[in-house]
Amino acid sequence: MSISAQVAAIFERLGDELPLVDDGRIRCQTPIDGTVLGHLVPDDAKSVGEKVGRAQHAFETWRQVPAPVRGQFVRELGELLREHKADLGALVSIEAGKIASEGLGEVQEMIDICDLAVGLSRQLHGLTIASERPGHRMMEQWHPLGVVAVISAFNFPVAVWSWNAALAFVCGDAVVWKPSEKTVLTALACQALALEAARRTGAPAGLSQVVVGDREVGEALVDDARVALVSATGSTRMGKQVAPRVAARLGRSLLELGGNNAAIVAESADLELAVRGIVFSAVGTAGQRCTSMRRVIVHESIKDELLAGLVAAYATLTIGSPLEPQTLVGPLIDEAAAAAFVAAIAQAKAEGGTVLTGGVGVDAVAGGHYVRPAIVEMGEQSPIVRTETFGPILYVLTYRDFADAISLHNAVAQGLSSAIFTMNVREAELFVSVTGSDCGIANVNIGTSGAEIGGAFGGEKDTGGGRESGSDAWRNYMRRATNTINYSTDLPLAQGVDFG
16 A cells, blocks of 8 residues: 555544645655645634634633633544554654654654643642731742643654643643644644544533644744743744744744764773663654764763673664655754754764764655764764754764763753653762753663653753643743632731832
8 A cells, every 4th residue: 555545544543534625835744654645724823813713612612611620632542542543553654754763663652641641630730828917927829820832843743732732721721823834734633533532521612723834824823912821842943043032022932953962881880771862862753852872971981881782782783664664764854954963974074973874865765865874973073963953873982081971961052852861870860969960851771762751741941941741840830820719807018018
C-alpha cells in the first residue's frame, strides 16, 4: 500500500474525511520519500478571527462547567487516543519521519498527559491567606483564563498540543492550535478525535480549533487580543518573534524553544550506560528533538574509551524508512535540514574539528533526505558548537577539572536539557545544585530526555522558561484572583491606616 493510501485509510478509520485538495497552498509531504500527499487551503486573517471567535464563545460556556466534569471530556479524548494509537503513531512517522516506536511513544505521551489532566481536574485549588484585619478572611482563587493558542513544531507534531490542550481544557479554556505547516495532517487527525470526544461528552462546539497556514496565519493568531495565552514551541528564532508581539498587547506567552543540550561524562562514569544513553539522545528522531544531545563533555582520562564505544555503536545504526521495524534513524524533515547538517559539518571542520564517523548523506530511500549521524571531536567550544543544528551531530569536548566541565556546559545560550554520567555522589549533587547545570532539566545517569509526565517540561535562558505540563503547570492556564471577605461589623484598614 502506498503512503498516500495509508494516510487515506487512517483518516477513514478516524471517521474523518481527508481534507486534501489539488490546488491548496499548503503542501502535505512525507519526508520518507518526498511523496506529496496532497494540498490544503490555508486559513487567512478572517478565518483565524472567526475560529478564535468560536473558541471564545465556547469558553464562555465551558468556564461554567465544574472542573471534574470538564475532566470527563479529557478522559474521553484519552480513550480515543488509546483506541487509535497505532493509526496516529503511523501518521506521525509518515509526516514527521519518526521511527515507529517513537511515533507510538509520542501518542502514548498524549495519553499520559490526558491521565494527568483528569487527575488535576479535581485538584485545582487556591489558598486561605492570613489577614491582618480582625473579622476578615483572604483567599486565593483560580479561574479559567480564556482562549489558549498553541503553536507547535514539526518534531513533536502531536505531543506539544496535548501537553497544553489537556491542561487548558480541564482548566476551563478553549484551544486554537496552529501546527507546523510540515505536519498539518497529524493535527487534523487529533482535531477529529477532539471533536468526537466533545460529541460524546456534550462539550461545547468550538472548544478545540485548528488553523492551517504559515507565518502570516501565526501572526494573526498571536495578535488577536481575545487570545489570553500563546504557548509556542519551536525554534528560538520563532520565539523571539512571538514573545514581543504578545507582550505588545500585554498578553501572556509560554515558550519552550530549542536546546543545545549536553552531557558531562565524568571519570567515574559507567561507560556502557553512558554510551547507550548518549546514542539514543543524539540520534533518536535523527537528532531533531528539542532535547537531542548536541554536545558531550568528557573527562580527558576516559575520552578515548568513550569515543571508541560511541563510534562502534554508531556503526550499527540502521538508517532508512521509519515505517520499517528495524530502522533506528529516519529522515531529516526536508532539504533545508539536510543542507544545514552539511553546512554545520563543514564549519566544524573549518573550526578545527575532526569527524570521527558520519557526517555524510545516505541513499536510504529515494526522494528522502537521509544522513549518517556524525561524531565530531572539537578542540574547543567554537561558534558552531554553541549553535544548535537540528540534525544528528554530536560534538565531543574534553575537560580536566570538574568546574571547567560545568563552565563549558553552561556557556551556551540555550538552557533546555542536560545530563551527567557519574558514579560520584558529590559530582551528581553539584550538577543538579544551584551552581551546576543552568538548564530546566538536569538528569543523572540518563541522557538529555525531557521530563516525564508530571514533571515540568521546559527550559531556561533562550529556551524561554516555559513549563507546558507538570503537576503545577495548570496555573499557566488559569488566572488568579485574591478576595478579601469581611464577616465582621467593623471596617479596619490595613497597615494601621486611620481614615477618620
